[in-house]
Amino acid sequence: MKAIQYTAFGTRPKVVDVERPSPGPGEVLLRVTASGLCHSDEFVMAMPEEGYPYPMPMTLGHEPAGIVAELGSGASGVAVGDAVIVYGCWGCGVCAMCADGTENLCLTGMLSPGLGVDGAMAEFMVVDSVRHLVPIGDLDPVRAASLTDAALTPYQAIKSVLPRLVGGTTTVVIGAGGLGHVAIQLLRQLTPTRVVALDLGQEKLDFAKENGAHEALTSEPAAAATIKEMTRGRGADVVLDFVGADATGELAVSCGGVASAVVVVGAGLGGAKIGLTSAPYNMSVSTSLWGRRKELLELVEMAKRDQISIRTTTYPITDGEKAYEDMHAGRIVGRAVVVP
CATH class of the missing domain: 3.90.180.10 (Medium-chain alcohol dehydrogenases, catalytic domain)
Incomplete structure (x- = not known):
């Protein structure tokens, strides 16, 4: 065979x-x-x-x-x-x-x-x-x-933070590819949160919006400032990183606000690094496997x-x-x- x-x-x-x-x-x-x-x-x-x-x-x-x-x-x-x-x-x-x-x-x-x-x-x-x-x-x-x-992995990651995603919240999805585009759909089905997708290239950004993202931004450091403006300075309540590189981990921390949650899902050989004075206070960072x-x-x-x-x-x-x-x-x- x-x-x-x-x-x-x-x-x-x-x-x-x-x-x-x-x-x-x-x-x-x-x-x-x-x-x-x-x-x-x-x-x-x-x-x-x-x-x-x-x-x-x-x-x-x-x-x-x-x-x-x-x-x-x-x-x-x-x-x-x-x-x-x-x-x-x-x-x-x-x-x-x-x-x-x-x-x-x-x-x-x-x-x-x-x-x-x-x-x-x-x-x-x-x-x-x-x-x-x-x-x-x-x-x-x-x-x-x-x-x-591609569905099971984001589903578990979202369920781990589901109690946080009440009305008025904002969730950032980094990487709108194989897992991320399903995560966007699940977030829209399961929660009232506003979904902001980050990726590279107009095709990927358009794809994110086709799957339900309210906003789609280029995945770069400047995106964090835009998200802070969208949320009147608070930052995202949840950030889901479906890339898992050092650069996206740093971006995830920058996008999050006080008492927010970052979930690293991607296996990009990197991740989010936080400390008491280098990240928003009481931010939680976790991984999620399958x-x-x-x-x-x-x-x-x-x-x-x-x-x-x-x-x-x-x-x-x-x-x-x-x-x-x-x-x-x-x-x-x-x-x-x-x-x-």
């Missing part, structure tokens, strides 16, 4: 031929119907060889949609032919975090398809347990695949009701290398999805 793999350090992903996998006891084989690309793949491929934690080569792809093709011995709860998406946080299932349903914070170490085991950029993939499957019914798999990360399976079920229902919609550009698996090049070059608006 065809697969898109990271095959050697310092190289780009390649379309290769590999053996079709078979499910072991308790596992499920999926025929992949759609697989979203994510900048986390770029993060993995930028890791140095020393200390690299994953197998090599590795099939990429941690935003899967598929059809149940085969059940391993002892697997139950789904049937061959069921349409599903895959919850990508594969915890141990027994630690305190997993017992609470927070497998994304598994205390013994989380694995994910495409981030530790072979993922969904292939014609077939193996899922370790039926508990990581979420039925989608007749929802379009291309529309549903990226719910697993989300819970229960939250993914909630997002599926929202998608079925047309309350959120992920902008996608599709590629056949034979064009997988081009898909990654387009993402790397910043040519994707929204999310790229490979359709085997």
